[in-house]
Amino acid sequence: MLAATAGHPGFLSPTGVEIAFVLVGIVTLGAAFITVTTRQLVHAALWLVVALGGLAVEYLLLTAEFIAWVQVLIYVGSIVVLLLFGLMLTRAPIGHSPDADSGNRWIALGVAGASAIALVWVVVDAFRTTWIDLDGPAQGSTDATGAFLFRHWVLPFEALSVLLLAALVGAIVLSRKDREDKS
Amino acid sequence: MHLAYPAVLAALLFCTGLYGVLARRNAILVLMSVELMLNAVNLNLVAFDVWLRDALHSGQALTLFTIAIAAAEIGIGLAIVLAVYRNRGSSDIDRLRDTAETDEAETLPGDADADDATHGTADQATAPAGKAKKAEATA
Structure with missing residues (x-):
């Protein structure tokens, strides 16, 4: 809205914040993929810590400092610990668990892939030229x-x-x- | 920063969580995937709030509320999963097909006999779900 009418910087000359955002985003996304695909249940919870911590860094890069620290405190600090307690209390296996995925995982893969393609297409088409102005005092x-x-x-x-x-x-x-x- | 970067990352994270919700078998792993989906929404809220420079900061306030509601949700969800595990000896959502507590209700329709052969010993403690495990779980 602010910068869409003015000439916006292209995707081929990224700023430092953008490079950091994309790198942390790749780590976050990879950790999220491992969280939903690993067969060791406790490892899934620990990779969830990496994904949520990466998201906290993304909030910091978007100048939302307070939300970043709330994310670290509540998600990484308490929710993952609660999930680990839940895994222990339901006697989840520590090692390799052969049936962590249910039988409909190929249907799930199809649904997730289709929705990913649709969402990314729509989002990129809508916000291709939109520029966030991160200068000035931190908004968060x-x-x-x-x-x-x-x-x-x-x-x-x-x-x-x-x-x-x-x-x-x-x-x-x-x-x-x-x-x-x-x- | 281009708005496309956080928007695309949020979309991909949401779809990762969607896959986890549909494909996972353990109820606690499903809860983890729900957390991933909620975090994708939070990232969208923060990014659009920073873009719009809203005077009320609706996006960041709603993000804080979403985080608090997610904490409440995970507490209640884990309590329900623990109650189900104590009653049935299993947190495998594929086996929780019936509200009645019968042995037939907790076996999968397709692999009633293959169940013991394949998962008999190496499975998690949830595989031979039923009355025998229930006594052990409540002890």
Whole structure:
């Protein structure tokens, strides 16, 4: 919108930020592929750490600093640990697991490939000439994030805390072992 | 930076997660793939927010909300998976075909007899799902 009318830099002369973005993006995408294809369940969780950490670096490159650190804290720090706990508690095999993929993996590959081709085609066609201006003060610094979050988004933020409380209570109720109705 | 780079990366990550959701057999691996899809959406939100220079920063605020909701989702999802594992001795979503707890409901329709021959010993602890495993899992 801002730079689409003006002449935009071509794809053949990338800036340093673009080169870094593409390299980190390749690492992220590769880690995501290994996450969904590896046959060792614990390795899948550990490759998920690489993919989520790569995404945090992408947020940093897009000047969204606060979201990058929230990503590291919540995703890498707690969600992956929760997933590892889940794998351990359901006695997932540590080593090579022969049936990690179900029988419909070729259908899944077809669906994912078709949607990837369609989405990439549409996205490239729509945003080929769009340029993000990353100069100026960081738009996602902790200062800016605190300002917009507690100035314009206070009510959704408080509602979200109620939702988190409900999820906490629900998780405790669901995972309690000795319920009276079972005896 | 071209907007095409984060948009294409988000599309490819989403499709990777889509493949994982459809192809994986363990319920926890399906949850991991759902996390990948949510992260692809987050990357799109951040990139478009930085591009549009929105005064309200809707994209970044929604990203923070998505991250919090994903944390809630993974907590509830893991609690459900653990409850199912405790009741049935299996977190294999191909075998959870029926709401009733019967042995017939937990065997795959095609390989009822080939199941023991191929996965009998080397399988994860979930393969001979049924009442025998249930006692072990609840112990």
